[in-house]
Amino acid sequence: MTPTRKKLLVVLLGLAALAVTGLLVLRLLVDPAAFTPLLTGFVKQTTGLSLTIDGGLRLSLFPSLGITMKRASLGDLPGFPGESFADIKEASIQVRPMALLRGDLEVLGLSVRGLRVRLVRDKDGRENWKALPIAKVEVKKDAMVVTKNDGQTTSFRYLVKTARLSGSEVVFENRADGTVFSLTDIDFSADGIEPGRPFAAEMSLSAASVRPEIQARVDLSGKTLVDPAAMRFAVSDATVGIKAAAKGLPVAAFQAQGHGDLELLAEENRITGRKMTLSGSASGGSLPGDGLAAGLELSFDYDYGTGLASCPALVLTVPKAGLTTKGTFEASGLGTKPRATLTLAAAPFDAKSLLAMSGVPLPAMREKNALGKVGFSLNAAYLENKETRLETDLSLDGAPVRVTAQAATGDRTRIAAGVDIQTLDLTGYLPAASASPPKDAAQRKKGTAVPGQNLVLDLRLSAKRLDVDKLSLTGVELVGTLDNGVAQLSRLRAGLFGGSITATGRADPRQPATAVAVRAEGSGLQAGPLLLALTGKEPLTGTAGFRADLAATGNDQAAVMRSLSGTASVSLKNGRIAGLSLSPDILSAPQRLLSLGLGGDDAPAKDGGKQGSPEGTAVTSAGFSAAIKNGVATTRDILVQAPPHKVTGQGSINLPAQALDLRLTAHVAGVADIPVVVAGTFSEPTVTPDMAAIPAAAIGGAAGKAVKALTDPGGAAKDVLDAVNPLNLLPFGRDTKK
Template sequence: MKAFGKLLGLLILGLLLLVVALGFALTHLFDPNDYKDEIRALARDKANLELTLNGEIGWSLFPWLGLELHDATLASAATPDAPFADLDMLGLSVRVMPLLRREVQMSDIRVEGLNLNLLRDEQGRGNWEDIGRPAEASAATEAPAEPTAEQPQQTTQAERAPIRLDIDSLSVNNARVDYRDARSGKQFNVEGIELKTGAIREGSEIPVKLSAFFGTNQPVMRARTELEGLLRFDRALKRYQLTDMRLSGEASGEPLQGKTLTYALQGQLLLDQAAQVAELSGLKLSANQLRALGELKIRDLESKPQLSGNLSIAAFDLREFLTGIGQPLPPTADAKTLTHFEFASRLSGTQNSVGFDELTLKLDDSTFTGNLGVSDFTTQALRLQLKGDKLDLDRYLPPKAADSAETIRKAEVRETVAAAGQSGSTNLPSSPSRQAWSNEPVLPLQTLRNLDLQAGVTLGSLRIAEHLLENVELKARGKSAVITLERLRADAYQGSIDANAKIDLRPTPPELNLETKISRLQVEPFLASDGQPAPMKGRLNLDARLTTSGNSQQAWVDNLNGNASFLVSDGMLVDANLEQQLCTAIATLNRKSLSGEGRGRDTPFKDLGGSLQIRNGVATNPDLKARIPGLTVNGNGDLDLRVLGMDYRVGIIIEGDQREMPDEACQVNERYVGLEWPLRCRGPLELGAKACRIDQDGIGKVAARLAGDKLSEKIEEKLGEKVSPELKDALKGLFNR
């Protein structure tokens, strides 16, 4: 038995020596470099590849089937002179015996100096598209015989089983990929590719580390990226995971205006093809100052992908962040705006839409909640329903230029106000002539023409143009270049504003329609400006229907047409004493001088109202009426909205109760009761009633009438009963004309 064992051992040793000897003989006596032409022909026939082997082929047989390729190039057989890939070295080795069991056990796979040059020509065809397509069989080649019923095609279980992989490691060094599109001129490249992995075994965690530099030419961008993680895959279950994923890098280029964006992404990535699900969980994102957390999930990958998840962005300085990535904000009235931004929302979406549901957005000292989304990317279908606590819009508007036309005009108005004096005894102010409105474009017309909008916004308070609106409700929609403001409602200064409007962007210039109703709105805050007191107080009721066209303040006012009615109740003309104006007129008729300048006093009134017919920016008011205690005021004139000027003729009638005049020179007697005392009001609207002066032409007519009345009294006194009543009346009429 002992001799038999020794004999068996010697036999096995002899067989091993024989195998080693055969392997040595094959690797040393058989040179694969002698078969380069056959290898090239095989690549051409089976894969439509033009393979050029400039370097030596090194190989080993047992126990590793090893192969090394040096200095090789690849091209499509259709364009053999235009290689799309070249390779410095490819080295790999496979254990021989496991191959018989459909197992691939490999040592390190090494790739050195791989360059891929991918080109899409003017016709949109890529230089790689023919690769992998076998050459067409010749007509003489017989088709393989179909299996007969007596000889059925059989596939063993081993043939159906997937090949098991067992690779010690994979390394790719100094690889590069270039892509160019001749039609668009775009270029994309990835260079300095370095890939390192641990042992690659199915069902096990595989350490992966990848680094590369990315670049594009439209726009010019460059980024450095590193990726690390643990890869696990199961081909039978079609399940792939990248756990402990860490992606980081830096980007710079034209869009960043010379600035640098430093970014990092962490999370757990899962792709389950059997369940048609992809997930990114435990998401942590940073980009300069921005920090975000979230979860993302995509279902139905191959049919109709559906996105769901959540995203939250921690509070950060949005202004500093945008400046840091080369996107400086335009100047704002308040330079401290956009310094606090915070966001949280659930996400939903499809291939053509995205939605932010249950959204909470904090911007500076404002908070918004609601839903925001784009329901169709192709039509820019924007949908939003937001509720906010407060918003000071003035802080976000551009600062007012010191030399703007509006500022210059207001300075001129202030000079006119100072020259007008408190008593209104100076000369009649001149009509303003400077345009009061900007001709800069207001609306982004092309953007609005393409807008598909459905919006609803409510705000607890809104500050705009230095005015505070409360309980603001806005509902708007836009489609096919028509934007409709279905409702705008707000409470303001103990009154309310209701309006609706439409902007038709189809014609050039665009056309606007506006209907508004204002109820019991205090007018004083709207008329006061630049430290000057408002010329009027009271509560305004207004109904207006207006149309205009254009895309600037000036164009809107120049083309303004429509009708309106207004009533100001329980009001006061500030620093405008109509009694003093009336006193001056009476003193003139009494041929007396006033004892002194009247002190500036307000003139209260019960009602002031009328109607407006607006034509091309000029509002005609034919029926101005005001009720002042003891006086009735009638008037007519124009409001030139283009220059914010007015020109009115006003008549003041002393009622029967005869108000007490402030000066002896203008004491009222019964002859003055019922007469219409004329005033002329002309100048900037900001002056209000302080722009009113005695109408010298009109006072002359009053004097003539009073003289006629006086002469009639003397005729009556002289003639007595000696003349018939008919003759008396004829004589009185003659002098009263």
């Protein structure tokens, strides 16, 4: 080694020894506690908060000169005495002590562990973070300027090279409703921090909520830039992963992955998101075990200074249901008097599959493809007066349906809705014959909440045509309300088979059992097509009418039928009994009486046709009325007028048992009054002449032979009694035993 190099080495070693000695002397001579009043005074002057250091200060020499603070708290906000705003387990700050003596804060490195910030909204609505006396924070080159509410400013230089935040949390406590939301396990790290320049950072956190109980983990990775001079925080091409679990909510578990760009511009009070995509699945709760998978794509802008928000591009997809919804969202006055608009549109998708995946499976329907192609376009608006307006155009398996609604929120939610339909066939949406009742179809238990509480719904429905099975309703108008769970049908009007029907009703589901009341009336109905649609047969024609005023209580169909009470009546005018001819000259011979125009008489009629003309026998009027009590209908005025013949009678119909017990009298002109018993069930009624009630010598000659034929249960003439029995006015009674 040359002499010059030796001298240089000695000088360097001497300088190093001197530096170490100086640091040791500084450590021995400087008391860290001397910095306590400087720090507390600076914090008080800058933020208005009181800094309490319970664990004291410790001076550190490596890796650089600094101060470590343990167990500190910030508190004494105006209006929140004795409550801490923030707590710190440990904070290490590498500073320049001489700058502190001058009243400046020059930070070279910062590490904080166990920071806990408490945000509180009190029961009277006061919020502790708004009590901070800080009006504005600005970064100018290498200095941070804090402006207080009174206009006073404090500035200090910052030279932070590295920053670490670990094991920290932010808790929001709403004491007004008892809810708590927290961000925990917050980890943040940044290196290469230079004044006025962006720097890279990484962050991860967990989230939790109490009432409702939610736990979530968020992992964020990607290039994060923080620009203190512009107060800008940006995450570009970031990847995010979310896992969440909940209790007492419709969704028990949720997980998602996504990526996108997120930017916070504090000086502009703006948050933006671009090219953000999120895909995941939700399961548990009311959802099936395999869950519901969906995807979301959006871009947004939110100006939290003015309360303006916009989402010009929004796409929601549910691949398994074939759903792709596109839309936009705009809002203003957020935080004050909010207004918002939303538009959505979806091409036809499988709504039945979507409902099943959402935990709302439907029973099997007659048409297996029903609800398989449902599309919609929606426009919604939320106004300053807490009023929501909605317009929706649906394509229900190709049938157009328009829905409009207006809702107002307050102590009770009030909704006025209108449904306009052109032509819709409801047959395919009826339960299939093999469909089993839903599992929850059991009687409602005492104490169960009534659906629709705190809701008032006014509904108006109009349809040019509704097809239900083989019934076609035209010009349908329906007006009804749902108020606190009680359904009221104010008006129902519709055209049906050349006539019209009207109805009103009420259903009250409150305890102890659902109470139902219905008033209905029909007039001008064509009986033939109506019976053909209901029973598949057309035993008679004519103009029919009915009236019903009924009431019942019960939580299932059987209970309702057992309690059914009220009045009902059915009438028929100017009709014909198909396939039966009772002309006056048919009594001239037993053979003709036996055939009764049912195909056994080939003698020509006076009009050139046959006695058994398919036009049948004219019925000028027919009908009956009934008083119903506990499911049993009693009638005393059955009357069928088929001049010169008629049928009268009385009896009862047991609706729960579907049983008949009627006593009729067939007044056959020129023969006799023939008593008849109608008994059995709706599906298989029996029509039997009462032999004991007919005098043996009532009629003689050819007519007497005819009477014997009529009273023979196995005789062909028994069809006369079947044909004129008044049950033909109802949707049962033609499938008789013979």
